Amino acid sequence: MSLQIADKTFQSRLFTGTGKFSSASLMEESILASGSELVTVALKRVSLTEKEDDILSYLHHDRINLLPNTSGVRNAKEAIFAAQVAREALETNWLKLEIHPDPKYLMPDPIETLKAAEELVKLGFVVLPYIHADPVLCKRLEEVGVSAVMPLGSPIGSNKGLKTIDFLEIIIEQSRVPVVVDAGIGAPSDAAKAMEMGADAVLVNTAIAVSENPVQMGLAFKYAVEAGRMAYEAKLAPMQQQAVASSPLTTFLN
């Protein structure tokens, strides 16, 4: 059941975020309920000067690994700089690389992301890039040495589910690094579906944070991800497109 990315082993295949919660303590409780072991934090939300009462103080749990993200940067140059600040401030070389020059839909820039990923790998980062569900880009990122790829299911925060499903299937089939479906997962059933397809993990934030009961929703996602993974490992029975014809057309050949 466990998942290996770079030097870390995860028992949970549910990654979570820290934004949009109504309070930091509810965020903490929800993340703990979800069982998540990798939690992404926007560098822009972290106080780099005062450590007390900071978002980070709610994430001090042995099980939780931090995944700083570069949300807010618009190009490779800004991303590389932010990554170095994050490594210093959060004391980890793991990085969720997100470059979205478009603040409306937060669509990731493939060109800048590839450029930054290549450079950051050279600088010793464990790079997990957030990207569109583009199979060729995933292979290119793999070639420059990223530790996983994080294609989107649908626009970030949209809760629309796996709109990119056909491309996610290709990515999962082709990838030699773990595939983490990120963004757009709106319901536990979406997460289960991604896991059944063979995604290595999913990252969920809005669907948990904005639900009426984030703690219970965190737990619901935990179960969904576990169920989806178990189903994938058990191998789904093949889907029949139609019932077996009762009046075969080719019996005359026998």
Next chain:
Amino acid sequence: MDFYQVFQQHTWDEIRESIYQKTPQDVIRALQKSGKRDLEDFKALISPAATDFLEEMAQLSHRLTQKRFGKTIQMYVPLYLSNECQNICTYCGFSFDNKIRRKTLTEEEILQEVAVLKRMGYEHVLLVTGEANQTVGVPYLQKVIRLIKPYFSQISIEIQPLDQDEYEILVAEGVHAVLVYQETYHEEDYKKHHPKGKKSNFQYRIQTPDRLGAAGIHKMGLGVLIGLEDWRVDCFFTALHLRYLEKRYWQSTYSISFPRLRPFSGGLEPKVEMSDRELVQLICAYRIFDEEVELSISTRENEIFRDNIIKLGITSMSAGSKTNPGGYVVEPESLEQFEISDERSPQAIASVIQAQGYEPVWKNWDRLLQ
């Protein structure tokens, strides 16, 4: 084509008529639409016909805002640097013809004010000046930004419109957002309200967001001063402006404010009153029209209104604000630009936000990202 040319394709009276002709069916269609709402939907949502749908609008606005922005409210505070101004504006306390003592903060005074804002917990600050190029021009602002940059994560400015190259200078210094309110899109009445000074140039002002977009600003703030003209028409033009800008300057974020004209000594009475119900209608209409735009509410509004608006679509709030240069500590008694309605402290407002099930966010940017 810049926005002035887009603007000229519309007439005030035609827009007004088409808003007032919207029917309840138009409102229902706008509310039930599954995709993006267009400008016709926006007209319906701000029309008198929509007043019967206020609760439905509020519910939808609430859901859309939470989906995009979560259960959070961004906190910011204004820092008035100067009340010197060469413009005559009929509605403003700093108007050139208003006989008040003029004051521009020195570096030392700015640091005293900053110390107060830091004790309040602020990380996002909005610098405000009048228009006086000799004293508070670009070199002064550059100096101030360098001075205060170490203390804030995000610096926004609300100053006179500038040329593109001047904006480029300020962006390079670390300005994140620029707020330039059109005041009114009624071109003839704009001239009546701004009889003297550079601000009387309507065309230069309406083209300002274009110059900002071209200068690569991270965020720009739009809005009109509600009370000068029929708010429905003015806000339609704001929405038109927003949609135009979003398509053209797709790398910028946008925010909208909806200040209602507030009394000041010797000032203008609102020509068109906007009720609380109507302001709620407008806020919800903006949200339903544009799920990503930031919506900001200042301390112009009273306590009850502010407490109840938190869940309805807004994304950022100021608190503890002073609208006079030196108002926090240096010269608390000097004349304000306008009267504050909600005088509660930032901590009191933070508690109100938390009590509503929202998190007040003090820091959501880092100057290192720029």
